Amino acid sequence: MSVELAPYDPKNLHLPEEDLLRSGHLACPGCGAALGMRLALKALGPKTIVVIPACCWAVINGPYPFHALGVPVLQVAFETAAVSAAGIRAALAVQGRDDVAVLAWAGDGGTFDIGFQALSGAVERNDDIIYVCYDNEAYMNTGIQRSSATPFGAWTTTTPEPNVKPEPKKNIVEILAEHRIPYAATASIAFPEDFVRKLQKARSIKGTKFIHLWISCPAGHKSEERLTVHIARLAVETGVFPLYEVEFGTHYTLNYEPSFLDVQEYLQLQGRFRHLNEEDVNFVRQSIAWEWQRLRAKIAMGAGLPAPPAPPRRLTPATF
Amino acid sequence: MATGLRLEDLTYVPFSERPTTAIKTGTWKYVEPVYQNALPPCAGACPAGNDISYALLLLAQGRVMEAARWWRQRNPIPATLGRVCPHPCERPCNREALGGAIAVHMVERFLGDVEGDVVPQPAPRSGKKVAVVGSGPAGLAAAYNLRLAGHQVCVFDDKPAPGGYLRTGIPEYRLPRQVLDREVGLIAHLGVEFRQRVRVGREVGFDELRRVYDAVVVAVGFHKSRSLGIPGEDHPQVYNGVKLLERLLAGERPPLPSRMVVVGGGNTAMDVARSLWRVGVEPVVVYRRTREEMPAIASEVEEALAEGIPFQFLAAPVRVVVEEGRIVGLECQRMELGEPDASGRRRPVPVPGSEFVVPCGGVVTALGEVVDLEGLPGELAKGDARQCTPLEGVFLAGDMLDGAGTVTAAVGSGIRVAAVVHAYLTGQGLPQVAPAVQELWPRPLERQRLVEWGKLNTVYFRAVPRPPIHHLPPELRRGDFAEVVQGWSVAEVLGEARRCLACGTCNECCNCLYFCPDVAIHRADGGFSIDREHCKGCGICVQECPRSALILREVTR
Ligand SMILES: Cc1cc2nc3c(=O)[nH]c(=O)nc-3n(C[C@H](O)[C@H](O)[C@H](O)COP(=O)(O)OP(=O)(O)OC[C@H]3O[C@@H](n4cnc5c(N)ncnc54)[C@H](O)[C@@H]3O)c2cc1C
Ligand SMILES: Cc1ncc(C[n+]2csc(CCOP(=O)(O)OP(=O)(O)O)c2C)c(N)n1
Ligand code: SF4
Ligand code: SF4
Numbered sequence: 001m002s003v004e005l006a007p008y009d010p011k012n013l014h015l016p017e018e019d020l021l022r023s024g025h026l027a028c029p030g031c032g033a034a035l036g037m038r039l040a041l042k043a044l045g046p047k048t049i050v051v052i053p054a055c056c057w058a059v060i061n062g063p064y065p066f067h068a069l070g071v072p073v074l075q076v077a078f079e080t081a082a083v084s085a086a087g088i089r090a091a092l093a094v095q096g097r098d099d100v101a102v103l104a105w106a107g108d109g110g111t112f113d114i115g116f117q118a119l120s121g122a123v124e125r126n127d128d129i130i131y132v133c134y135d136n137e138a139y140m141n142t143g144i145q146r147s148s149a150t151p152f153g154a155w156t157t158t159t160p161e162p163n164v165k166p167e168p169k170k171n172i173v174e175i176l177a178e179h180r181i182p183y184a185a186t187a188s189i190a191f192p193e194d195f196v197r198k199l200q201k202a203r204s205i206k207g208t209k210f211i212h213l214w215i216s217c218p219a220g221h222k223s224e225e226r227l228t229v230h231i232a233r234l235a236v237e238t239g240v241f242p243l244y245e246v247e248f249g250t251h252y253t254l255n256y257e258p259s260f261l262d263v264q265e266y267l268q269l270q271g272r273f274r275h276l277n278e279e280d281v282n283f284v285r286q287s288i289a290w291e292w293q294r295l296r297a298k299i300a301m302g303a304g305l306p307a308p309p310a311p312p313r314r315l316t317p318a319t320f
Numbered sequence: 321m322a323t324g325l326r327l328e329d330l331t332y333v334p335f336s337e338r339p340t341t342a343i344k345t346g347t348w349k350y351v352e353p354v355y356q357n358a359l360p361p362c363a364g365a366c367p368a369g370n371d372i373s374y375a376l377l378l379l380a381q382g383r384v385m386e387a388a389r390w391w392r393q394r395n396p397i398p399a400t401l402g403r404v405c406p407h408p409c410e411r412p413c414n415r416e417a418l419g420g421a422i423a424v425h426m427v428e429r430f431l432g433d434v435e436g437d438v439v440p441q442p443a444p445r446s447g448k449k450v451a452v453v454g455s456g457p458a459g460l461a462a463a464y465n466l467r468l469a470g471h472q473v474c475v476f477d478d479k480p481a482p483g484g485y486l487r488t489g490i491p492e493y494r495l496p497r498q499v500l501d502r503e504v505g506l507i508a509h510l511g512v513e514f515r516q517r518v519r520v521g522r523e524v525g526f527d528e529l530r531r532v533y534d535a536v537v538v539a540v541g542f543h544k545s546r547s548l549g550i551p552g553e554d555h556p557q558v559y560n561g562v563k564l565l566e567r568l569l570a571g572e573r574p575p576l577p578s579r580m581v582v583v584g585g586g587n588t589a590m591d592v593a594r595s596l597w598r599v600g601v602e603p604v605v606v607y608r609r610t611r612e613e614m615p616a617i618a619s620e621v622e623e624a625l626a627e628g629i630p631f632q633f634l635a636a637p638v639r640v641v642v643e644e645g646r647i648v649g650l651e652c653q654r655m656e657l658g659e660p661d662a663s664g665r666r667r668p669v670p671v672p673g674s675e676f677v678v679p680c681g682g683v684v685t686a687l688g689e690v691v692d693l694e695g696l697p698g699e700l701a702k703g704d705a706r707q708c709t710p711l712e713g714v715f716l717a718g719d720m721l722d723g724a725g726t727v728t729a730a731v732g733s734g735i736r737v738a739a740v741v742h743a744y745l746t747g748q749g750l751p752q753v754a755p756a757v758q759e760l761w762p763r764p765l766e767r768q769r770l771v772e773w774g775k776l777n778t779v780y781f782r783a784v785p786r787p788p789i790h791h792l793p794p795e796l797r798r799g800d801f802a803e804v805v806q807g808w809s810v811a812e813v814l815g816e817a818r819r820c821l822a823c824g825t826c827n828e829c830c831n832c833l834y835f836c837p838d839v840a841i842h843r844a845d846g847g848f849s850i851d852r853e854h855c856k857g858c859g860i861c862v863q864e865c866p867r868s869a870l871i872l873r874e875v876t877r
């Protein structure tokens with residue numbers, strides 16, 4: 001008996017098969033940053049140079065003489081990810097190679113805080129790099145210190161109970177969008193196809209591309225290792241972390257309409273939020289609603305705008 | 321920098337080039353994932369123990385013949401079951417909330433109808449002989465499985481043709497005879513001998529059977545009818561339901577009154593009423609409780625209503641009204657529902673002074689049957705958990721053992737008894753209890769781990785509606801016994817198989833593969849393997865598996 005039917009495809013995800021992350025790396029069990037890198041290299045492929053500043057990933061990559069990636073990695077000083085990547089790009093340009101992607105891969109501390117001026121400079125110059133900030137919402141490598149990416153109410157070793165962090169998280173994508181960056185996006189390890197697509201899109205665009213990747217960190221978030229993807233998904237589904245992209249700094253596109261589950265679903269799985277009382281949680285709920293109002297307003301505003309005029313001059317390698 | 325210095329000379333530049341795969345991070349873990357198939361709710365609820373999810377998976381992949389063969393591994397009558405089973409498998413189906421339960425019975429029916437090389441090869445001859453008494457579904461399943469195990473099997477039955485109530489009770493508009501004949505034929509083709517019109521205890525002595533055969537399986541069902549116990553019941557126009565059905569289904573068309581009351585609320589009552597309606601009689605069903613309490617399969621009640629058959633609920637017969645030797649009506653009393661009884665259904669209690677007469681020319685009783693052990697030893701009245709009797713080498717199956725009253729339960733009982741008899745004949749010693757059918761599946765499975773809704777990771781599932789099932793329009797049903805429920809096309813069945821969530825069985829969706837932060841899961845022949853040297857035991861694969869086909873277990877070093 002034979003029947004004509006679409007081929008059976010049981011897959012939930014369709015991702016590039018090749019892996020350039022190797023086993024044996026030193027990430028904690030259930031590390032979202034390791035999964036993020038695995039997906040990033042699936043997206044970008046072997047013709048990639050990775051620049052890693054001080055952060056967990058500098059350790060994950062392995063102690064000397066080991067190396068966890070199937071592509072070259074340059075480990076650089078904490079505050080220099082963007083500018084080091086820009087330098088590599090310049091060197092490649094001098095060699096006449098534009099087939100290699102340069103990926104700066106930095107933590108939230110290295111992006112939102114200490115590496116920020118270097119990043120801002122690179123974006124202002126529109127250096128042709130892909131910058132991924134994998135955001136575990138604290139300085140995890142050095143023992144869970146708060147960063148400006150740490151969300152309201154989170155416990156860290158520098159915001160211990162009862163003085164948990166009173167300030168909300170800094171909105172990094174918006175700040176970069178205000179630089180008129182060609183491409184900025186948020187992404188999640190729980191939405192691998194979306195993340196891979198965004199990286200591939202970034203690769204096809206000239207200039208600075210920024211991707212803000214939300215990841216779970218079992219050790220720092222005090223969450224169960226097996227829940228790493230689950231919590232990342234809840235960050236999206238509760239509206240805490242919207243998935244969207246911005247072109248030219250003005251054209252916002254929402255990539256996923258969440259189901260807006262109650263944020264408690266997300267908070268209760270993480271020990272770092274254990275102490276939050278009803279008032280705190282209500283504030284979080286209100287903040288989510290307010291941020292979404294703003295985001296939707298920006299989407300609407302961008303939709304009515306034409307693309308900005310392209311400047312007639314740009315630096316070429318020959319003018320270095 | 322000094323001139324002439326080459327990069328190779330810069331020995332002080334730390335340059336890592338050894339892959340981390342040399343680092344055995346697998347030693348960090350104290351729990352580890354293992355692939356483990358577990359019991360889906362459907363199979364857990366199927367009394368015949370069909371391996372539903374695996375067959376659906378084969379079907380989803382388009383492997384129709386393999387699926388059909390898989391379904392017949394133990395179950396000899398899927399084409400029959402798919403048509404007559406009340407499909408308890410569908411009630412707990414995890415698909416329910418996402419477009420409706422999988423129509424397992426439609427798939428079973430389709431697979432049962434697949435022709436060709438669908439029956440497994442019997443094991444080499446064991447030299448042992450088994451007699452099976454009764455050719456109902458229990459006897460058929462016992463015979464099939466004993467024959468597959470290599471034994472010589474002879475089935476004794478008192479009716480003209482095999483099938484038990486499948487032939488004498490269930491009408492052709494639900495189970496066409498060529499479907500039943502084909503399934504019986506497949507069993508006969510395996511080498512099972514059928515000796516019909518032989519009543520054990522009359523034409524053949526029970527002791528003689530025990531002498532000649534190494535083991536005897538008794539599955540004689542329920543064939544002694546109960547009576548109403550009301551005046552006028554012995555009138556010749558008061559018929560016994562199963563006996564009347566048997567005659568009608570054998571093709572007899574006795575002269576019958578034009579209007580008849582059918583008393584009862586079970587399958588027999590529905591089948592009698594619907595068969596009478598087909599041969600031109602106007603039936604009225606009288607039942608002492610309400611529709612909710614009817615033991616008949618709900619869809620059979622619906623079909624009877626669709627055919628326009630009137631029901632008198634909450635009415636109990638008190639007297640057959642006979643005038644001048646002819647029945648003119650059945651006097652009934654109104655009932656109301658009181659406290660629940662032992663069966664959990666609310667007990668009907670009579671309303672005093674509420675008598676009324678349902679006019680009719682004849683009455684059919686369908687009140688249920690009990691076992692008929694005439695000519696058989698009294699020891700057969702009761703079996704134990706192993707389906708054994710006090711008589712050495714004599715085993716029981718089907719309705720007479722458990723009174724379950726469904727074909728699927730009878731099949732399951734026959735499959736189990738075959739395993740017990742096989743153990744007995746091969747000197748393996750009898751088990752403490754007859755094995756559950758799932759234990760006899762030819763694939764490994766953790767039966768204790770039931771994959772209920774809460775064990776699924778449902779974010780990966782989308783609602784897809786269950787396709788409609790087509791019925792012969794009621795206006796085309798009168799006058800003959802054409803099949804009412806229409807089968808599904810192969811495309812419909814494959815689509816349905818793809819709706820199955822494969823609860824508890826890996827379908828290679830690849831979530832585990834893609835979500836491992838340690839790249840410790842790899843494709844292997846027909847599935848995946850876990851690189852235990854590098855797996856850190858985080859459990860993301862277990863969590864993200866949509867269908868609970870992996871578990872985390874403690875590491876034993
Ligand atoms: C009218 C009717 C409709 C039904 N509809 C359904 C339905 O839709 N779905 C469902 O699941 N179930 C239905 N049932 C119930 C189902 O048919 C029975 O539960 C099932 O057939 C029991 O199987 P069994 O093998 O135990 O016995 P049976 O099917 O009763 O078979 C026993 C056989 O043994 C024979 N026998 C008895 N004594 C002897 C003897 N001494 N020697 C030789 N042979 C003997 C009998 O004549 C019979 O052929 C229905 C039952 C009836 C009566
Ligand atoms: C200039 C400088 N200051 C401090 C450090 C110490 N240090 C190394 S990693 C790190 C934290 C990095 O945090 P983040 O960027 O969020 O990455 P994570 O460790 O969370 O992955 C710090 C403070 C350093 N290496 N260099
Ligand atoms: S025998 Fe009945 S319960 Fe079992 S799979 Fe078939 S329809 Fe479902
Ligand atoms: S979805 Fe499939 S495996 Fe799960 S209960 Fe339903 S039929 Fe069984």
Ligand SMILES: [Mg+2]
Nearest residue numbers: 107108138140
């Ligand atoms: Mg960090």
